[in-house]
Amino acid sequence: MxxxxxxxxxxxxxxxxxxxxxxxxxxxxxxxxxxxxxxxxxxxxxxxxxxxxxxxxxxxxxxxxxxxxxxxxxxxxxxxxxxxxxxxxxxxxxxxxxxxxxxxxxxxxxxxxxxxxxxxxxxxxxxxxxxxxxxxxxxxxxxxxxxxxxxxDSAVAPRRLVVGITSRLYPDGRKREDLIVAMAAKVDLSEFEFRIFGRGWERVVPLLEGAGATVRYEPGSTDMDVDYRTTLEAIPGFDFYLYTGFDEGSMGTLDALAAGVETITTPQGFHLDIDGGITHPFSNAAELIAVFEAIGRERRRRVNGVRxxxxxxxxxxxxxxxxxxxxxxxxxxxxxxxxxxxxxxxxxxxxxxxxxxxxxxxxxxxxxxxxxxxxxxxxxxxxxxxxxxx
CATH class of the missing domain: 3.40.50 (Rossmann fold)
Incomplete structure (x- = not known):
């Protein structure tokens, strides 16, 4: 007021x-x-x-x-x-x-x-x-x-912001999922829902939930084509697409951009060659934390503006x-x-x-x-x- x-x-x-x-x-x-x-x-x-x-x-x-x-x-x-x-x-x-x-x-x-x-x-x-x-x-x-x-009429409430991930994890940590772990330790994620498609996220899921997020985790099946179709059907429902790797780029980024989804991704590889391809760039944990804090803050500003x-x-x-x-x-x-x-x-x-x-x-x-x-x-x-x- x-x-x-x-x-x-x-x-x-x-x-x-x-x-x-x-x-x-x-x-x-x-x-x-x-x-x-x-x-x-x-x-x-x-x-x-x-x-x-x-x-x-x-x-x-x-x-x-x-x-x-x-x-x-x-x-x-x-x-x-x-x-x-x-x-x-x-x-x-x-x-x-x-x-x-x-x-x-x-x-x-x-x-x-x-x-x-x-x-x-x-x-x-x-x-x-x-x-x-x-x-x-x-x-x-x-x-x-x-x-x-x-x-x-105070009849509507904001839904959670949907963050999509379409990466599988590897034992060597090449997808840099530890950045997400660090972010979950610092940021209140009660405004977010994570939809994760891909194997290997069992360690990370409870940490996101502990930070207040809801998580829909689909590790996939033995049928890669079915899993891919399931992922493609879900992508247009994302608010943001998240990729933490620093290994040339994520093919899922292309699908997310084709669906008009904002990206939270790393400034490297072919990401840099796409006009408007990176909505929220980050390279390290501190920058990823700042991105999620800014997204939550901006949404709260809108909600509080009419509270x-x-x-x-x-x-x-x-x-x-x-x-x-x-x-x-x-x-x-x-x-x-x-x-x-x-x-x-x-x-x-x-x-x-x-x-x-x-x-x-x-x-x-x-x-x-x-x-x-x-x-x-x-x-x-x-x-x-x-x-x-x-």
Missing amino acids: THRERAAGDSDRPGGTRRLTVRIVLDSLNAGWIIGKFARRMVEHLPEFGVEVDVGEAPAESVDVNHWLTYSEPWTSAFPAPGYYSRNGPPSRRAKATSLVTHIDDPLKLAALKESLDRAVDLGICMSTDTLGQLVRSGIDPSKLCYVLPAH ELTWRTYARRHAEIWRRLVAGERPVAGAEAAPPGRRRSISEAVRFYANARRSTLRGYFVRSFWYRLKGGLSPIKRRILGARQA
């Missing part, structure tokens, strides 16, 4: 403060899709943080906060309301309003969001620092934006934001908490503006012109215009 994410609040309990009431506004069209899952997970976890929550297709005035789960709904629902475009501004609201902000991929959606934040929504909650920065670059007040990273992105955390962030908003406090750090938005490339900018021709909001903007016109007229002119239209 980064310091920027902590800015959204680290309190796990409301600490004696009164319960908040929140309406999640979600139209039926989106209720069955991914946004519907957002709503269900929030309903599941928000009560833990002192939030009484329900879901409806329209906002409620009797709640503390209406939270819209689509970026355009606050605008498309609000602009036809009487007085929305009046010179005195839109009608006052008792309830605060926040909105999920995502998929702002054309200028009409950007315009709708700007107008929503000006007239209908108190705070936009982005899904990333990148979107927040882009919107600030587009002219939106950073105090009207914050971000909460999306969550996952805190749970729906419980997602709900807690929102509860903290809403409490501060209702209390009249700055909900979270704004744009200064996020890196500056990327400058769009020329192709991105062209695509962004070209998307207007197929924007889902085109029809709404045509309708909104009539409401803008009426809102800018005096009451007498509006009555005259209305009478003529009738």
Whole structure:
């Protein structure tokens, strides 16, 4: 968890403060899709943080906060309301309003969001620092934006990384299996599975298992052709192909590369003549240890990167934001908490503006012109215009 994410609040309990009431506004069209899952997970976890929550297709005035789960709904629902475009501004609201902000991929959606934040929504909650920065670059007040990273269901766990070996061992140690023994003595191998094809590994297998690895050992049979076919069928399932020998090269390396498998092998022999043939080179035990430590570390970095992105955390962030908003406090750090938005490339900018021709909001903007016109007229002119239209 980064310091920027902590800015959204680290309190796990409301600490004696009164319960908040929140309406999640979600139209039926989106209720069955991914946004519907957002709503269900929030309903599941928000009560833990002192939030009484329900879901409806329209906002409620009797709640503390209406939270819209689509970026355009606050605008498309609000602009036809009487007085929305009046010179005195839109009608006052008792309830605060926040909105999920995502998929702002054309200028009409950007315009709708700007107008929503000006007239209908108190705070936009982005899904990333990148979107927040882009919107600030587009002219939106950073105090009207914050971000909460999306969550996952914690429903999957990483499988073990499969390391394949297709070498037989010899009494003279020519395959340098002692490097693997040394590595097993130093590295936690609980993230790895070794699939070994070939005879002679009986001494090494328990050492790998003692280091936490699982091992599937197939010493082979008396039928070399059958053993070879079995090995070839297994190779595409490897994540890495390991060869420790320093004797011209491993023929199994060729099969592994043909299957697109990364190699952990020695920089010698014909290995050096293959473009991209050595993914993780090593020559001695210390270098082999470093390779396995780096592979495990990189995988853990990916896993740990989303470890805190749970729906419980997602709900807690929102509860903290809403409490501060209702209390009249700055909900979270704004744009200064996020890196500056990327400058769009020329192709991105062209695509962004070209998307207007197929924007889902085109029809709404045509309708909104009539409401803008009426809102800018005096009451007498509006009555005259209305009478003529009738």
